[in-house]
Amino acid sequence: xxxxxxxxxxxxxxxxxxxxxxxxxxxxxxxxxxxxxxxxxxxxxxxxxxxxxxxxxxxxxxxxxxxxxxxxxxxxxxxxxxxxxxxxxxxxxxxxxxxxxxxxxxxxxxxxxxxxxxxxxxxxxxxxxxxxxxxxxxxxxxxxxxxxxxxxxxxxxxxxxxxxxxxxxxxxxxxxxxxxxxxxxxxxxxxxxxxxxxxxxxxxxxxxxxxxxxxxxxxxxxxxxxxxxxxxxxxxxxxxxxxxxxxxxxxxxxxxxxxxxxxxxxxxxxxxxxxxxxxxxxxxxxxxxxxxxxxxxxxxxxxxxxxxxxxxxxxxxxxxxxxxxxxxxxxxxxxxxxxxxxxxxxxxxxxxxxxxxxxxxxxxxxxxxxxxxxxxxxxxxxxxxxxxxxxxxxxxxxxxxxxxxxxxxxxxxxxxxxxxxxxxx
Numbered sequence: 001x002x003x004x005x006x007x008x009x010x011x012x013x014x015x016x017x018x019x020x021x022x023x024x025x026x027x028x029x030x031x032x033x034x035x036x037x038x039x040x041x042x043x044x045x046x047x048x049x050x051x052x053x054x055x056x057x058x059x060x061x062x063x064x065x066x067x068x069x070x071x072x073x074x075x076x077x078x079x080x081x082x083x084x085x086x087x088x089x090x091x092x093x094x095x096x097x098x099x100x101x102x103x104x105x106x107x108x109x110x111x112x113x114x115x116x117x118x119x120x121x122x123x124x125x126x127x128x129x130x131x132x133x134x135x136x137x138x139x140x141x142x143x144x145x146x147x148x149x150x151x152x153x154x155x156x157x158x159x160x161x162x163x164x165x166x167x168x169x170x171x172x173x174x175x176x177x178x179x180x181x182x183x184x185x186x187x188x189x190x191x192x193x194x195x196x197x198x199x200x201x202x203x204x205x206x207x208x209x210x211x212x213x214x215x216x217x218x219x220x221x222x223x224x225x226x227x228x229x230x231x232x233x234x235x236x237x238x239x240x241x242x243x244x245x246x247x248x249x250x251x252x253x254x255x256x257x258x259x260x261x262x263x264x265x266x267x268x269x270x271x272x273x274x275x276x277x278x279x280x281x282x283x284x285x286x287x288x289x290x291x292x293x294x295x296x297x298x299x300x301x302x303x304x305x306x307x308x309x310x311x312x313x314x315x316x317x318x319x320x321x322x323x324x325x326x327x328x329x330x331x332x333x334x335x336x337x338x339x340x341x342x343x344x345x346x347x348x349x350x351x352x353x354x355x356x357x358x359x360x361x362x363x364x365x366x367x368x369x370x371x372x373x374x375x376x377x378x379x380x381x382x383x384x385x386x387x388x389x390x391x392x393x394x395x396x397x398x399x400x401x402x403x404x405x406x407x408x409x410x411x412x413x414x415x416x417x418x419x420x421x422x423x424x425x
Contacts, residue, residue, distance in 0.1 A: 001110070001112070004115065006029070007116075008116065010035070012065060013300070014119035017117045017295075017318035025326070031080070035081065038069050042064055045147070046062065054312070083102070095114075096114070099111040117317050118296040118297070140256070157253050161177050164257065187212045192370075195396045219231050227254055229248050233247070262301065286316075336352045338363060340420075341419055366395055370395070371394075372392055381411075383411075403417070
């Protein structure tokens with residue numbers, strides 16, 4: 001099988017990328033989705049709050065996904081469900097991408113593609129990655145698994161709940177479990193700040209009187225067949241439990257909301273250069289990896305807090321993949337590095353070719369701590385060119401700045417751009 005473009009993943013990123021590529025003139029494309037339906041994680045996110053940026057109205061997750069699914073079908077975009085991509089490689093010429101996948105109807109097959117867009121999303125960090133001691137009883141779930149049980153299967157994971165981690169899914173599940181009649185005892189967060197959006201802390205915890213304990217973690221799980229209680233302890237500045245601060249909380253369920261990991265096993269198989277901070281590929285201004293014709297977008301690239309940003313980023317990836325297939329995306333070694341300076345954890349993209357960029361370039365980033373009344377600064381080499389004051393900067397909320405092509409061209413031969421936080425602003 002041969003295709004001009006293969007998109008791996010049929011969630012919000014894959015759908016938006018496919019629609020953008022089709023509208024840009026690429027007819028021979030295929031979306032591969034391992035689930036039994038399109039839409040990805042949005043299918044189980046039945047709460048509202050989606051679409052405010054994209055559609056300027058408030059939608060639920062399935063409603064937001066439905067709009068993209070309808071558009072994809074209207075455009076006649078081909079897709080295969082229940083299809084698992086198991087390998088990604090290149091043939092000897094280095095130009096053709098080889099996508100190996102399998103499903104029940106066709107068995108094992110390989111697609112020769114001119115370009116590939118990675119849109120596999122992310123997965124939750126499991127208990128095994130957290131090193132929590134204790135037995136392995138029933139009643140321990142990731143927050144996303146519990147969300148699937150409650151919202152899609154109509155099953156309640158438990159009645160008395162403790163949540164470890166204050167990521168957005170954990171906060172939303174605190175509210176959801178409460179609305180379904182469970183008692184959420186508390187949300188414990190290892191860090192001295194929440195990992196979720198401020199609006200979710202207010203709407204999901206404060207409005208329901210659910211306590212949030214910062215700088216706390218679960219140090220023990222009691223129970224053999226079923227969770228009976230968990231022990232929560234305060235941690236010090238090195239994130240180590242402080243002896244004597246242990247508190248036992250009776251519960252039958254522990255939900256884990258301890259971060260998301262981009263699904264990049266396929267990227268690793270291809271040998272794509274990765275960012276150790278995001279666990280996603282390093283990309284340029286076109287969202288292209290260091291392998292020509294391989295693009296990445298959405299949560300496989302870096303974890304987003306708003307699906308609207310995912311769709312916007314994926315639209316850009318689809319348009320740029322189309323440009324690549326038309327031969328309009330010139331390859332160049334003349335790239336400017338985009339560096340994370342003081343207080344910034346990472347930037348996307350990590351390099352920019354000025355001659356390839358559009359009139360403006362969005363650079364997204366996350367900070368490494370909570371900052372108040374600080375400034376986001378942009379440096380061209382050793383020259384500060386922009387400073388924007390912010391009331392609050394928090395790791396749970398993605399930030400962005402916009403670079404202008406005219407400014408970069410005026411700067412001349414520029415080796416690096418640095419985004420940093422100035423606390424003294």
